Amino acid sequence: SPWDHAGEEDFWAQLRTRTLALREKTDKALMVVCGSNLFEWGTFLRRMDNFLMDLYLDKDNVKILMELLMERHMKTLEKVCESVGDIVDILRFGDDLGMDSGPFMGLDVYKDIFEDHRTRLCSYVHQNSGMSTYLHTCGSMYQYIPSLIDSGMDIINPVQTNCRDMDAAKLKNEFGNDIVFWGGGVDPREILNRGTPEEVRADVTRRLEIFAPGGGYVFNNIHNILGEVPPENIIAMFDTVKAFRL
Structure with missing residues (x-):
């Protein structure tokens, strides 16, 4: 973990320098x-x-x-x-x-x-x-x-x-x-990992229609995407978010 080095003399100065560089990019x-x-x-x-x-x-x-x-x-x-x-x-x-x-x-x-x-x-x-x-x-x-x-x-x-x-x-x-x-963007237990791309699109759309109105929402899968999740379902999830309009 980067925090293992937090006690080192130049840690915080380096953190600021790297963060400023990232901000510029x-x-x-x-x-x-x-x-x-x-x-x-x-x-x-x-x-x-x-x-x-x-x-x-x-x-x-x-x-x-x-x-x-x-x-x-x-x-x-x-x-x-x-x-x-x-x-x-x-x-x-x-x-x-x-x-x-x-x-x-x-x-x-x-x-x-x-x-x-x-x-x-x-x-x-x-x-x-x-x-x-x-x-x-x-x-x-x-x-x-x-x-x-x-x-x-x-x-x-x-x-x-x-x-x-x-x-x-x-x-x-x-x-x-x-x-x-x-978060809360798609069901990761039954839909994202076991469903079809069509089911993923439907689930993501339903959740966006609930969470997105009025703002105050950042789309994210509920948790980590594991290795066994079909790539076509991951693509369907992101494509649905990009295409969504209120």
Whole structure:
């Protein structure tokens, strides 16, 4: 990972130099990945099963862990904003908060342990850079969206519409005026990988007709395109997006 070298003396100067060079070569949006995971770091350190129990049985120690993580995250965030915050368009955070069948925790637990930290991260970015905030969070995360909006999150991804409570029309109708949806562009489980090009075109068109009106949408496949996906389906997906008009 490039971040393995973040402690080297010239890392941040090199990052700025390379980012400026990239900015001069493209009119596309630039994104920097900063992580700043909260829930996920707990699972990395304690294992998923243990940390989920900790959230309910050992909240005091979980809160201490979050404070320690935030010390590290804020130092990194300060460096990122200082070095490229006036060049890059989007800062990407990451924290998978859900699974297919529902969220990993109750909303009360999320708000008690994580919400204030998420707000602090977003506020720092907005106050110290020109970047928009983006959260990659897999799974069913419908219940968290109002909190993420309140925290200052501008964009959410990957918008896994196959998961519980993640219906595309429901998300657009309830939150489309308040947050950008980046993803949700095609069903990657049944259509993109197993369907025909015609089925791909139909699915992509249906989703664009839901998400695109009024703006606030960036088309993207829900997740990574794997090696077994037929090339003709990938081409059909992109061709449909290029041809789409409201």
